[in-house]
Amino acid sequence: MGNVKLDRLTKRYGDADAAAVDDVSLDIERGEFMVLLGPSGCGKSTTLRMIAGLEPITGGTLSIDGEVMNRVPARDRDIAMVFQSYALYPHMTVFDNLAFGLKRRGFAREEIDRRVTDAAGILGLAPYLARKPHALSGGQRQRVALGRAIVRDPKVFLFDEPLSNLDAALRVSMRNELVKLHQRLGTTMIYVTHDQVEAMSMGSRICIMQDGRVAQVGRPLDVYRHPANTFVASFLGSPQINLVESGVTPGEDGRSTLVVGGARIHAHCPPGHSRVIVGIRPEDFYLPGEAPDDAVGASLAARVLAVEALGAETVLLLDVEGVEKDVTARVGRSAHTAAGDLVELTVDTRAMRLFDAASGVALDPGSTTG
Amino acid sequence: MTTSIRFDLKHGFLVVALALYTAFAAGPFLWVASMSLRTTTEISAEPYALPDTLHFSKFAIAWTDGNYGTYFGNSVIVVLSAVAVLTVIGAMAAHCFARYRFPFRRFLYFLVFSTIIFPPQITIIALFQILVEYGLFNTRTGLVLAYVAFQLPITVYILESFFARIPSDLYDAARMDGYSEWEIFWRISLPVAMPALSTTVILNTILLWNEFLYAVVLITDDDKRTLPLGIQKYMGDQLIDIGMLATGLMIAIVPVVIVYVFFSEKLIQGMTAGAIK
Ligand SMILES: Nc1ncnc2c1ncn2[C@@H]1O[C@H](COP(=O)(O)OP(=O)(O)OP(=O)(O)O)[C@@H](O)[C@H]1O
Ligand SMILES: [Mg+2]
Numbered sequence: 056m057g058n059v060k061l062d063r064l065t066k067r068y069g070d071a072d073a074a075a076v077d078d079v080s081l082d083i084e085r086g087e088f089m090v091l092l093g094p095s096g097c098g099k100s101t102t103l104r105m106i107a108g109l110e111p112i113t114g115g116t117l118s119i120d121g122e123v124m125n126r127v128p129a130r131d132r133d134i135a136m137v138f139q140s141y142a143l144y145p146h147m148t149v150f151d152n153l154a155f156g157l158k159r160r161g162f163a164r165e166e167i168d169r170r171v172t173d174a175a176g177i178l179g180l181a182p183y184l185a186r187k188p189h190a191l192s193g194g195q196r197q198r199v200a201l202g203r204a205i206v207r208d209p210k211v212f213l214f215d216e217p218l219s220n221l222d223a224a225l226r227v228s229m230r231n232e233l234v235k236l237h238q239r240l241g242t243t244m245i246y247v248t249h250d251q252v253e254a255m256s257m258g259s260r261i262c263i264m265q266d267g268r269v270a271q272v273g274r275p276l277d278v279y280r281h282p283a284n285t286f287v288a289s290f291l292g293s294p295q296i297n298l299v300e301s302g303v304t305p306g307e308d309g310r311s312t313l314v315v316g317g318a319r320i321h322a323h324c325p326p327g328h329s330r331v332i333v334g335i336r337p338e339d340f341y342l343p344g345e346a347p348d349d350a351v352g353a354s355l356a357a358r359v360l361a362v363e364a365l366g367a368e369t370v371l372l373l374d375v376e377g378v379e380k381d382v383t384a385r386v387g388r389s390a391h392t393a394a395g396d397l398v399e400l401t402v403d404t405r406a407m408r409l410f411d412a413a414s415g416v417a418l419d420p421g422s423t424t425g
Numbered sequence: 426m427t428t429s430i431r432f433d434l435k436h437g438f439l440v441v442a443l444a445l446y447t448a449f450a451a452g453p454f455l456w457v458a459s460m461s462l463r464t465t466t467e468i469s470a471e472p473y474a475l476p477d478t479l480h481f482s483k484f485a486i487a488w489t490d491g492n493y494g495t496y497f498g499n500s501v502i503v504v505l506s507a508v509a510v511l512t513v514i515g516a517m518a519a520h521c522f523a524r525y526r527f528p529f530r531r532f533l534y535f536l537v538f539s540t541i542i543f544p545p546q547i548t549i550i551a552l553f554q555i556l557v558e559y560g561l562f563n564t565r566t567g568l569v570l571a572y573v574a575f576q577l578p579i580t581v582y583i584l585e586s587f588f589a590r591i592p593s594d595l596y597d598a599a600r601m602d603g604y605s606e607w608e609i610f611w612r613i614s615l616p617v618a619m620p621a622l623s624t625t626v627i628l629n630t631i632l633l634w635n636e637f638l639y640a641v642v643l644i645t646d647d648d649k650r651t652l653p654l655g656i657q658k659y660m661g662d663q664l665i666d667i668g669m670l671a672t673g674l675m676i677a678i679v680p681v682v683i684v685y686v687f688f689s690e691k692l693i694q695g696m697t698a699g700a701i702k
Contacts (some may be wrong), residue, residue, distance in 0.1 A: 109597050130603040142594035146616040156602035203602070 057119045057133075057210030057243050059083040059106060065114035066101050066267075075101045077267040078115070083245060088237050090258035091247045094290070098267040099247040103213050106245065108132050119210060130159075135204035136213040139220065141196045143188040143203075149175075150184040153202050160207075174202040177236075194225045201233075205240070214246040218253065230257060251291050255279065263287050281408070285415035288334050288408065294370055294383045297335045300412060303328050313409075316377035320353040320404055330412040337370065339406040340384035342392070343399055352401040357382065359396045364388070373400075454678070461675040465668035483672045491669065493676055495648055496655035500677075503565050503651055504633045507572035511580050511629055512622060514573070519584035520614050524596065534585075541578045545638055553642055563645050571639050576632065580625045587621035588614060627688040631681055652677045 060083070066076040076098040083089045091099045104110035106117060108129030117124045124132055135156075144152050153171045162170070175181045178198040188196055197217065204212055214233075218226045234257055237244055248254055254261045255275045263270045263278065263286075271283040282288035288296045303324055304312040311324040315333055324331060346352055357373040360381060369390045373382040384400060392398060409418045460468055461483065462476045487493045521527075522534050552571055553562065561567030591614070599609045615622065637653040644650055656677060659670040 104597075107597075107601060109600060129597075129600045130605070134601065136598070136601045138594045138598060140592055140594045142592065142598035144595065144598070144613065144617075146619070155599075159603040159608075203598075207602075 058085050058121070059211055059243060059245065060118045060121075061102070061106070061115070062118070063115035064102065064105060064112060064117060066098070066105055066110065067113045074113070074267050076105065079264075079267075079269050080115075081262055081269065081272065083243060085243055086241045088234075088244045088246065088257060088259045090254040090261040091245065091264060092251060092254040092258075092261050092290075093249065093264035093270075095249060097264040099249070099264055100215055101267075102264070103136075103215055103245060103247050106211070107134055107136050107213055109136075133210045134213060135207045135209040135211075136215070137200045137204050137217045139216040141188075141200040141220075143196055143199055145188055148185050148187055149180060149191070149199050149202075152188065152199055153184075153206050156203065156207050170206045170208075171202075174205045177205065178202050193221060194229070197221060197225075197229065201236075205236070208242075210243065212242055212244040214244065216248055217246075219248075219250070233257060251293065255291070263290060280406070281417070282334070283417050285332060285334065285410050288410070288417075292336055294337045294385065296408075297337065297380070297382045298410070299333045299335070299375075299378050299380070299382070301331055301333045303331055315353075316355065316375040318353055318355045318402075320402070320407070322404055322407065322409065324409055325418050328411065328418065331418065332410040332412055332415065334408040334410060335382075335402055336406060337383045337385035339403045340371075340382075340386065341401040341403070342386045342390055343401070345387050345390075346401040346403070350401065350403045351405050353404050355400045355402055357384075357398055357400055359392050359394050359398060361394055362390075362392055371398075373398075457671050457674050457678075460668060460671035463668055463671075465666055468667050468671075483669065484676065487669060487672045487676060491655065491658065491673065492647060493652070493655055493673060496650050496652045497676065499565060499649060500634060500651040501680075503568055503572070504630060506565075507569045507576070507633055508626055508629045510569065510573050511576050512626055515577055515580035515625065516584055516615060516618070516622065517610065518577075518581045519588050520610050522581065522585045523588035523591075524593075524614075537581055538578050541582075545575065549638065549642055552639075556643060562643060563649065565644075565649055568640060568643050568651075571643060572633050572636065575639070576629050580629065583625050583628075584618065584621055587618050591617055623688050627684060630684050634677070634681055 059081075061079050061081040064076060064079045064081075065074050067074045079098075079102060081089070091102060093099050101110060105112050108124070108127065112125050119132065119134075144155060147155065150171055153174060154167050157167045157170060171184070172181070175184055178201060180195070180198055180202055183191060183195060183199075188199065191199065197220070200217065217233075218229050221229060230253060233246075237257075246253075246257060258275055260273060261275050261278055262272045265286050271278055271287045273281075278287065279291050282291065282296075285298055289298065299315055301313045301315045304314070305324075305326065306312055306321070310321050313320045313322055313324070313331065313333060320333075340355075341347075341350065341352075355375060357375045359371055360374050361372040363370040363372070366388065368388055369386050369392075371384045371386060371390070371392060373384055375382050386392075410416060411418055456473070459476055462479045462481065463474075464480060464483075467474075467477065488497075518537070522530065556562040556567045556571070559567075561570065595613060595617070596609055599613050604612065635653060636651075637657075640651050640654055641657075644654065652673075656670065656673045659666040659673060
């Protein structure tokens with residue numbers, strides 16, 4: 056088990072102007088499942104590879120259990136990594152793939168046998184130990200890659216998009232197995248993905264990255280409910296959050312009036328803003344009669360442009376008077392609406408988030424309650 | 426119906442074409458093989474006839490009287506050493522060119538590879554003098570070194586392009602598993618590149634086994650000669666002992682055929698490789 060601390064970690068490739076990873080600070084606690092989440096090219100893999108020791112660190116310090124690791128070679132860091140491509144040794148059997156790292160570390164034969172058998176048991180690989188990787192299915196290869204990390208019993212596990220090559224069903228089941236594995240081993244895990252569902256469902260905390268920087272770190276639901284800026288807000292959640300620019304009319308005792316389309320919404324808004332971006336998640340819209348009793352609502356008139364009945368829920372694409380962008384709402388599955396209908400939606404204003412119109416930074420996150 | 430007829434036609438055409446090619450390629454070989462068992466007198470009388478009596482004793486004569494035993498031994502020693510050194514050095518160089526970024530990498534690679542454009546005739550005199558200077562002239566070691574130098578660029582070229590295709594994750598995985606760069610070379614690069622290594626081994630073996638020019642210039646002692654020089658022995662100024670020449674040729678050819686048969690599957694794998702996932 057290990058505590059991994061990134062202190063202003065920076066990576067610049069060659070003589071590139073922009074840093075691939077820029078001033079990233081992150082304190083990952085022992086036993087934590089930390090997910091690095093972000094769009095393609097935001098520096099997730101680079102960060103992970105610096106932790107692994109596969110990529111030299113340009114600036115800042117990396118420490119594991121209090122020990123500075125910047126100059127420690129990968130093989131002495133006691134870290135195991137699972138690669139997106141699995142990176143199985145093609146010329147070795149599954150057994151040898153699992154045992155390769157142990158052999159190097161000088162374990163006795165019996166100990167190697169025991170560990171490999173254990174890991175193979177956990178991962179259901181026992182029948183394939185004598186096979187070479189080319190004779191395995193994608194899912195089985197994935198397990199071998201996982202097993203290779205498990206047998207080492209390292210301080211820290213690193214995963215770089217390990218599930219992205221699996222089909223949807225397998226991905227879901229592997230997701231659950233990884234979570235179980237984490238609970239069972241209790242080892243620190245750092246997991247890179249660009250899939251928000253993986254991040255939300257697996258991480259004890261998630262770290263959202265944008266252009267090489269940390270945009271926000273926090274528990275999945277906290278980040279989801281209180282995004283630090285519009286980037287985080289729109290990156291998490293599907294369908295995406297609705298971001299609508301709105302004017303602000305200050306009122307008495309800190310309650311201002313926001314004008315969203317034709318509707319006037321009362322909300323707390325820190326003084327000094329004449330325009331804000333209002334973020335409303337699709338699930339915070341309610342059709343008449345659907346709103347929970349304690350919802351603090353504002354009403355919004357809209358015309359339905361399209362209806363996507365997904366079974367478990369219905370997604371409406373709406374045209375709101377005075378709002379340029381189409382608005383998405385996620386309503387109950389029993390909604391009887393058709394394109395062209397005029398509907399009166401209730402917005403739960405407690406769940407509404409306000410962002411600075413210019414910078415996109417959240418205004419006083421968590422206290423828009425009216 | 427039509428498809429199967431068309432298939433049969435295509436198939437038949439292919440068989441005829443391959444048969445013609447086989448006759449073209451194997452004909453001379455069989456001719457030499459049959460001559461190797463006939464005496465020169467028999468051959469002059471009737472060049473294309475099949476052997477009447479099989480004179481296997483000609484092989485023994487060539488081997489002992491013709492000193493072919495010695496030539497054969499020299500060839501084996503020289504070619505095996507050269508190929509072994511070539512494979513190890515070539516693989517190491519290729520590994521570095523393919524896997525590491527270092528200053529002047531492209532320039533060095535170009536430098537190594539550019540020597541391929543010089544025909545051996547250009548370098549032979551300089552090489553001769555260098556070897557004389559270092560006391561390596563007329564030694565098998567000298568010949569081995571010349572062979573290594575001569576075949577290294579193409580060896581590096583073939584191996585580099587193969588090593589470059591090995592996914593870098595594989596190396597990273599081995600690093601995470603605790604292996605040093607040196608161990609990774611031996612335990613990952615070499616085994617994974619087996620098809621490419623076989624290609625270079627077979628290519629170098631065949632080429633050097635038949636090599637004549639360097640051998641004739643750099644070796645003067647009869648006891649240090651390799652097989653291609655031995656064959657020449659039966660070609661006098663005025664007269665060619667065609668029967669013994671054929672016997673000598675067979676002694677020289679058979680090992681090559683054996684090497685090819687043994688490695689050919691790997692060779693084809695190596696040439697069509699790229700399927701490492
Ligand atoms: N070896 C390299 N040399 C130069 N630039 C690189 C190298 N590797 C990555 N980069 C650059 O660094 C930035 C971050 O790359 P990185 O691979 O860390 O992104 P990522 O978040 O893992 O993206 P993805 O989700 O696509 O894997 C990118 O702009 C990329 O072009
Ligand atoms: Mg990546």
